[in-house]
Amino acid sequence: MTRLLHLLLRRMPIGWLQLTHNRMRLVAAVAGIAFANLLVFVQLGVVASMNNVINLTYTPFSADIIISPPSPQLFGGALLSRRIVYMALADPGVAAATPLHLGNMEWKRPTGMSKVLIVYGMAPEASAFAGETISARQLAMLALPNRVLLDSAFRNIEQATNAVAFARMSPETPMEFEINGHGVSAVGSFSLGSGFGYDGALFMSDQTFQRLVPERMSGTLSHVLIRLKPDADPDTVVRRLTADLAAEHVQARTIAQTIADDVSYMNTEAPMGVIFGIGVFIGIFVGLVIVYQVLATDVAAHMKEYATFKAMGYPHRFLLGIVFEEALIIAFLGFVPGALLGAGIYSVMGAATGLPLGMTAARAVVVLIGTFAACMISGTLATLRLRGAEPAELFG
Amino acid sequence: MTSHIDPPIRVEGLNHWFGAGETRIQAIFDASLTVERGALTILRGPSGSGKTTLLTLMGSLRKVQDGSVRLLGQELRGASQQSQEALRRRLGFIFQAHNLHESLTARQNTLMGLQVHGPRGDAAKQDAAAAHILEILGLGPRIDYLPEKLSGGQKQRVAIARALVSNPEIVFADEPTAALDKEAGIQVVRMLKALGAARGTSTVMVTHDTCIIELADRIITIEDGKLVSG
Structure with a gap:
């Protein structure tokens, strides 16, 4: 793995070496990201299930246009x-x-x-x-x-x-x-x-x-x-x-428009949909806080080492590169158990409620990309102190 | 680049303080000095006298607030971050706490001193250069050890190797021999002096070690932030 990353990055994979050096910290970080992923998966799953249910209610009949109250x-x-x-x-x-x-x-x-x-x-x-x-x-x-x-x-x-x-x-x-x-x-x-x-x-x-x-x-x-x-x-x-x-x-609409209006109403106006929407927002927010906390703790733990790199003349983008390397590795390692646990929770919730809950490839990809983005943003924020600081201040 | 007119370091009317208002504490008072090319200059003085502050100001690790520090021909006061980074790449730093990267081996830590210049030369040559300097410093059998497997003295020698491997124009060292035994300490300082003689590398060192002081070309004493001799 080290050799592969060395080839990919065209430099020593310091982020990977840092992560694997302290296994307990790595496990804690991965668990944190996995939990954040799980939160988001559960909230997105519930909202998707609500939308699936709406779509399903239209499946016993078909029409080109529907006239409704x-x-x-x-x-x-x-x-x-x-x-x-x-x-x-x-x-x-x-x-x-x-x-x-x-x-x-x-x-x-x-x-x-x-x-x-x-x-x-x-x-x-x-x-x-x-x-x-x-x-x-x-x-x-x-x-x-x-x-x-x-x-x-x-x-x-x-x-x-x-x-x-x-x-x-x-x-x-x-x-x-x-x-x-x-x-x-x-x-x-x-x-x-x-x-x-x-x-x-x-x-x-x-x-x-x-x-x-x-x-x-x-x-x-x-x-x-x-x-x-x-x-x-x-x-x-x-x-x-x-x-x-x-x-x-009455209102006359195409069937596609009718379904779209129903879904939109449930998501933006119906109390249940609004509560689920807030749940998604809170899930993402809590996830972001966890991701930031994980990376900020890691950056703080290596502050003297980063300060030394700064003192040696390494530019800020080099330090950011190390943090991004760590962020992407943790994001991926945390995503895998988060997605597996999410699929498991869907299965349990689906069995208990009969609701159409299940992991979809699209949702998994969206959450993975979101996790990468959250980790990159959190990494950038976590290194802000490094950017403006003079090396002598960072040695503390 | 350094010219024959400009000494590697020229400090004029330097003042430095920490805090502001009522909590402001002045650490350096109107300091002026020059460091000559190839010389071993030792800064000494009691604890809290401002030695390390002066060292970090001269080494561009701290912003110059008042006065002038010309390092390798460039004024540090108001210098941009990029130009300070470029300057630091021409320097070597040895810190009292060695500040080794805990997840990198002795060889990898030393290589970081070379790779700061980018992919210059092939990796094998860089690897050989790192191994060579570690051999010289007596770490041959331990070059692939992580810092946690090294003694305090061995860690300090890795930090020295990291500072010297890229043949810096100036070495700044803060108590570099504190963790070394007397003989190893003298050996390190002789190596720095040899570098000075061979390549014109200047060394500015903060130390309390009386054995080393004898080897200095110049000794500057600082008390309560003021240069009192040298």
Whole structure:
């Protein structure tokens, strides 16, 4: 390693020699950086998980444009009138439009356990609007009353259902259970998973949805999904729909814009997202403080040696080079266990909560680059005292 | 560069103080002296008399506040950091506390005295030069030892090797023989004198060692920050 660094740096690898000379200090420094990395990984992971959850809620259906109440979130907005569907269909660029019903339900299990569900309701014949997690064939299976698709990524699904019945679930051997006082038959599954306020999801026809959610007034719906004609420009249609529906207090957006608005709202305005964002900021700040402390301690420990180099005529950039060399080595050595521990924590948190948590290459690269940058900045700050000082002062 | 007119060091009307206001303490009072080329000049005086302060001022390790210090023909007062760094590369320093780099071997510490000039010559030649001077100083069998494996005297000899390996024009030494036995101390000073004779290297040394004082070409005594003789 020493020889390799000598070749790379074209000078004696003093930083590496310093680090390996005092193994205990090296272990402490690496542990400090690893902990800082872990903090940042956990905070970024939670925020990424929240954003993943938002994206996942859009996967059971598909559309080119979505007309929604003036709420930035998919769930929880005011209800729309069915006439919006017909008004949308009047636009020359619209090929098809269908209502989307969304709601929440409490699923009480015989064991006394209670689960919170998000529920999707859509016309079984609206196969053009089937999403990436629900096929047109599955949608068609829901035409019979009280048939539902059950979320296979449901949090602790083994506690809520019979594992054998769940595994055999099909139109021929449906899994029967009761929800909101109504018996339903799960004839298949789709994958969505739990979120921050629910354990899983159910997908059903619009008719079944109306039966299971009787408080929902007939003729109301949550969103209108729109498919465009092949030659229609989405932005032009959005502009037209916005103008035509101006009196209806609705918003027409492309599906991509809708998801982006939802994610943005959750990250910047929703209390949960803001708290998570502050968590990321605090994680990065604490990480920076740890990194600075590690390097400042190291520079202080070698102050007399650096002063000697200054006295010998070595320029400040040479000393900075040594500190950068150390910073990069510590950053890398600390990153590896930090990333491994981060992946482990994701795994534990994911298993406990059912949230989509996992290490991604992009996040690992971002944190590695961030760690390098933090170490370089901290190294520069830690050597400020060296820059202006006269060698005689540094001998203390 | 040093001319035959300019002595290696010329100090005129030098004053130096620490602190400010009521806490200001003057360490050097109106000092003037010259150090001749090739000479061994010894600074002596009681503890706290300002010897080390004067040495560090002449060696450009401290900013000149008042008066003039011309080192190797260049005025140090108001000199830029770059020009001071360039000057320091032409000097050799031997510190009382030796200040060796704990993670570098004796050979690597000595090489640092050469590598400050950049990649001059090939690495093998630099390595051989470092080994040679360590041999001369009696550290042949221990050139690849870390400082923690060396005695106080051996460490001081490594510091001396580091200062001399690049053939400096002036050597500044603060109690360089304090950790050496009498014979080794005399040997080091004779080596410095030999350098002076062979290459014109001047040496300015702070010492209390009476055995060495006899070898000096010139002795300057300083008391309470004032030059009283020499």
